[in-house]
Amino acid sequence: MHRRSLLKYMSMCSAGAAFSLSYPSLEAAIASQGENEWGYGQEDGPQLWGELSPDFSVCQMGQQQSPIDLRGAIATELAEPEITYREIPLKILNNGHTIQVNTEWGNRLILDGQDFELLQFHFHHPSEHMRESQIYAMELHFVHRNAKGEFAVLGVLLQEGKENETLQSIWDVIPTEAGEEQTIDKVKINIAQLLPAQRTTYRYFGSLTTPPCSELVYWVIFEQPIEISKQQVEQFAQIFPWNARPIQSLNRRFLLKSL
């Protein structure tokens, strides 16, 4: 009996250890939200992030910041990202900065031989990246992390057009007020349906686009946008009228584009 409970305790510890290895720095990175208030307004907006907390200084001092204007890319042969996304139950929250969908273990991205795990996806209005100096209605970010604590973010630009059915199943239950994660049992999301058919991508090395703006991100942005209706954009805009960081300088980085 004693031995059995010890074994049970040990297996819980090892599960806990595996979990804590993969998640805390993401929590720290993305959840510094609560402690240091930041936003997109006049008093807490992107131009002030670097001064709001010493933890955010890279927002101001960094030389590899995101987003950028996707232009002047060097066209080159790049291995296509291998994306294996599954159907997931909808776990959604409004974290006060965006609408975020948390994903379960098992949605993978292999990028240049490195294995990344999808943690969550979320939305910006309007788009953060520009393409050839053009801004889009919205942008979707799929946030992945590898064992070294680096991030790979797949970005999808959203342009006004047809209603997007997959997004609509999220929009139908969108939390209008900030709060805890809710699981919507009856809704399943086929994440792969939120990716464009055409797989040409832009690649560059950059940062999180929200505080602490850590320069740990392999950015992969699809050239082809997906469509969202005007009404869907307006519904999101009622909750988040503006949650996009302005364009940052490329500085001494290269922007690549797959052939």
Ligand SMILES: [Zn+2]
């Ligand atoms: Zn984002």
